[in-house]
Amino acid sequence: MNNNLISMRGINISNIYIIENKRFSAKDLKSNQIKYINNIRNLERYNMFRNDIINTFGDNITATIEIKIPENIFSAFNKRKIRIL
Numbered sequence: 001m002n003n004n005l006i007s008m009r010g011i012n013i014s015n016i017y018i019i020e021n022k023r024f025s026a027k028d029l030k031s032n033q034i035k036y037i038n039n040i041r042n043l044e045r046y047n048m049f050r051n052d053i054i055n056t057f058g059d060n061i062t063a064t065i066e067i068k069i070p071e072n073i074f075s076a077f078n079k080r081k082i083r084i085l
Helices: 033-042 041-055
Strands: 012-019 024-027 063-067 073-078
Touching: 012 033, 024 041, 033 063, 041 063, 041 073
Parallel strands: 012 063
Antiparallel strands: 012 024, 063 073
16 A cells, blocks of 8 residues: 555644643643643544534645633634634
């Protein structure tokens, strides 16, 4: 199988975590914050939400998913910061 033909769907979708009203990208999270998120996140709901974005707007959508922690509330915004879901 040619690995050049395999790509992750929605590669241009990034996550922003909102913890205590502060915004963090994944690279800005500290190890204790990552552990906290991993303990309370609803991965199934997140995957369904992310797949809804991809299925609605296509694999090449550039978007940001904002995840409010600990509530696990998801919002999606396009590159112009307009809410799309």
